[in-house]
Amino acid sequence: MLTLAATPADSVRVLDPVVVSATRSETRLDKIPQKLVTISRQDIALVPAADLPDLLKKTAAVNIIQYPNLSAGIGIRGFRPQFSGLNQRTLLLVDGRPAGATNLATLMLTGVERVEVLKGTASALYGSQAMGGVINVITRRSTGEPGGSAYLDYGSFRTLQAGLSSGGNLTKRLDYDLSFGYVERSADFRIGGDNLLRNLFGFGTAVKNYTNKPSAEVDDRQGDGQVRPNTQLHYYSGGLRLGYQLTEGWRMDVRGDRFEAKNVQSPGEISSGTTDASSKDVQRNALELAVSGKIGAYHRPTLRVFTADESNANYTLNSGGKAIAPYRSNRTANAWTGLQIKDIWTIGAHSVVFGYDYLDASTKGRRWSDATTERAPTQPDYALISSAVYAQAMLTFNRLTVQPGLRYDNSTFDVRETPLLSAYKPGKKANAFWSPNLGLVYQLPKYFRVSGTVGRAFVTTDAYSVAGYVEARTTAGKIAITSGNPDLKNESSVSWDAALGYRNAKNGLSGGITYFSTEVTNRIAKVVQQVNEPLANGDVIVSRTTFVNAAGSRIRGLEAEGAYDFGAKTQYKYSLRVFANATVMFRATEDIVGTDRSVVVRDVMNVARSNGQIGVEYDDLKQFRVRLSARWTGVRKDIDYTDVESPEIEYAPYAAADASASWRFRKNHSVTFAITNITDENYYEKRGYNLAGRAVSLRYGIVF
Template identity: 40%
Template structure:
């Protein structure tokens, strides 16, 4: 607690000297609408905790990486690696960078983003990012356990408008982007954006560490449960080092064309993609530069939507979508100790998505009801290769998920619009298919299971600006496909002896139940606002291996001796409890200025975040949730004169995070990461109506920090950008 107050004192002292950017819309609650609940709803009417990151915040953030945006502007947990790989977590659920059973659902305009890797989503052409905190499976189905990140793209009409931006930064970073949109002719409108980013020089890890040294954030601890001992180490690896193999070039593009077919019907087609070849990965810092990575990655997603009125109070939306994500990995080293070799293609994987969404909206006065059907299919395919190009068995067999959901949702206003009710139910059928895969012993199998997801949220206006709110809702993520439908005969060292891994068709989906209570206040003048929420989540059914040794002679169909069987069972329940708060005050409005001078803060704390999981080499273990911060504080001061000058100074503090120490693979050793704090500064000047020049400094105090230990982030970096709007 003493350390926490030290942080507050340092932030307040530093903030007193700076004016900053217009207040983050993740703090202010006035005049912000949200579309993630199938209809535009004012955010100050919603019972759910929703944060909105605006286009202005994205453009001024000094980064083109959506992971940076989500952690800086949304306060979310991330796992982030230097080589274009990242994942996000919400409300205590661990971030993930791969797989089709993640705990946070990432969408683009309400449909699947066609990516398991957050770094593969480009921000150019994005209008805003909406973050639903808490389960949303009643709306969106699988994976919406911790919450939803819904990326809303630009939809322009009317006079053509656009913007071009060029930038240059530290480590020989360059960026060029262009976007344009509006009406082409008559009923046809469009949007198009293009972005190119390059880091042409290896980045340097932070060295000066003002906050780390002042606040004592220079140690990690490893707890050995066997023997009940703790080992403490100084955590200064890489201070000031240039990190080899951190260069890459990325291209992103997004396009949309729409046709107003009649006064009641509209057709839209959109597509977006990201492409990057020869993406370097430095590997874990403990290996120096001896185990680098190299890969080519690409992603493409598209959809066609038709929206129209069946009757004055009845609107139908039909959407079909398709997308894929490709990764080709090269091997760059071999041997023990490792030696660098000429890279060769050793692995490639493809994940593809396709589906259809049908939604019928019925309006009754100020109330709206939705009924719909959604079908999604995801397919995974991978291959491995030797140096000579011949194939070897992949790491896992090919598989597919097919989910079909039916849902109903109601947005109801009562008591002279003082009471808003948002409720919904959804039923999903999940089909698991594991395919017989070349060079593997997996057998083709198919299984099904179901899940019912209800939710209810209430928000009541006690006084003008003062609201009480409460929600209860279920979330679920599909069980691991191999745990449900897998079958594999793994040969042991003894000839003709095998261990059989067999899925459990009765395995249940991972599910959560979250209860939330909160209070919000925001005055109409926008002078100040505050919000406080408490949430309590119980969840269960992680997949746990169960090892059963053979007690009598048993043979496979091919005559091999079965030494043991491994099947899967559901883990018992556990809890996540936390508190979220935010507030802002505009001194500019208080003084009667035309300018805005705002102080803002957002803080979240987890009282507990544990899970029962299956640990390699150990089995069933109760542990603290990995890669999740127990404390997350964001604060800053911001200024905007609404004409020319804007500036902001912001701070981000991340508290205790936990991970497994793999130096001790045969036992569970829990490592507590060092806390860290970073500061970012941005200022800009708008002139001659169409022009803007900006300077941003990321990691102002040059801290050595990481989101995943061993993969340290860049130190202090500068960006200068010039933009032209028309």
């Protein structure tokens, strides 16, 4: 989402040390050993991005899975992107607490100060899910004279966007931030048809790899230039923060936000035409209370309590290839309630952040076979309840920074009684996990630095894999039993990385290269044992299914980035910056364990062999700002379920480019013109769910 032109304070940003909070305390970026990408408010202003998934895939060289109906997920460092479920491998935060969202697309950019993308293991700080990395969305906290900005935007496919952001002090002690964003696409979008980059690089072919016959090339030009029916949507998001200065050193903040989308159209898989079309309603709410302050000169404690919920209701529009009266066919509801207590203890040049986290995350599901008949959900309701203590130090010795950390998590898996799933028996099981981490940074002469990290991470399994129990009657008198494994271990990983970096604001040059490696163990596999166990009543147990730690994954890759600002030669009287970043995967494989315990090794699905971006930005630091960027995504693999043999399929690579230009006039007014997908590429992040072709928009903004 494009925002307004830069404020005067933006003109000195290239000289200021960047301060980030992804390590649970505000720390200078050059002191942090982890690879961390910061997407600033100024970056957000010029990147033509409708939402957080768009922003991340255009700036951070990560893997995205994205559908045209407000569904998206992210994967970092070789982990498969996920957009649903409580057990993801990239942790999503808002202001350092769980975001209360499994779907990345429900986080709008209005009111966002910056986005921090931490790449690599972070379980020593955050616990479960932080295996591939952490996305931390930082919202604005305004003080001083009240002010704000607003915009109105109109573009291709009859797309209307509007937004408002305001903040400041209402009284000497009371401050606020208010944000609101609205998006409506009232016409179906057109899939790209010109495909200049696809034709230039020969990206028009996918490959199906069969197990019982030779591989086959597949024409990947399906849908070129076509209008994709059932791709209209509208949604809004709003947030309000109130802060009160209790005393000179203590303050309290209350923040709430809401996202709502009604009747979001989904076109279905492209080969099905319109017979697979559906719609959905999406809603997300979050509320938090935080009290923070200082105790003496050395301690900065914070107490935060929060609650959030997310729901997704899908509506069936077709049956047997024919349109029917719409009815709600399923609904999923997730909820989070938590508590965070932490203290930042400063000891001279050193600091230690330590604290306690509590989180109760739960999920419920319902399904219907028609407008009035409810049927059993696909899985039981369950909760993951965790308590954790952690500590991480930042020890500074002249040029050397050492960052040791350790976290202990105790997780309870709670399978709950579920309507229409009477065969499932409620159950609970607890297990524990230790997550150590060590990071080092050494500042070399001449603006170079070397850094490295090593750490252990984990993700909790689904509760029913540990504590579930179900008896299913297959035929008369024959019973199949599925039972959780109380001895099941958490999926875990050991990761390390090593990096060489350079940053010199005086000459405008920066860059770096990072090698990373991850070994995943104890992935969960379902195994089935055929048995013959007669019961006293004459029934026979014919199979027993359970879950075991049997699979693993191996990931190796390289990240590189570089930038040069020609404005450095003029002491930044203007900024003309060229930049590039990329991720290359040397290996990303996983073990697939069959129900008979047979093992097949395959590439991790939906992870590109390489991806990245290149671009140029110009800012005269007065009125004009321009950005032109291009990105590419290399070969990815997936399973093609539209083929009756469900073969592995290799996606065709794609490349796309965007541009934007902003002109500020009369000090407080601006006009911004943007083009997304300049070369009108037919591309997708999930094959069969092609995204929009070239789109243009014009935005008017005002600062007040």
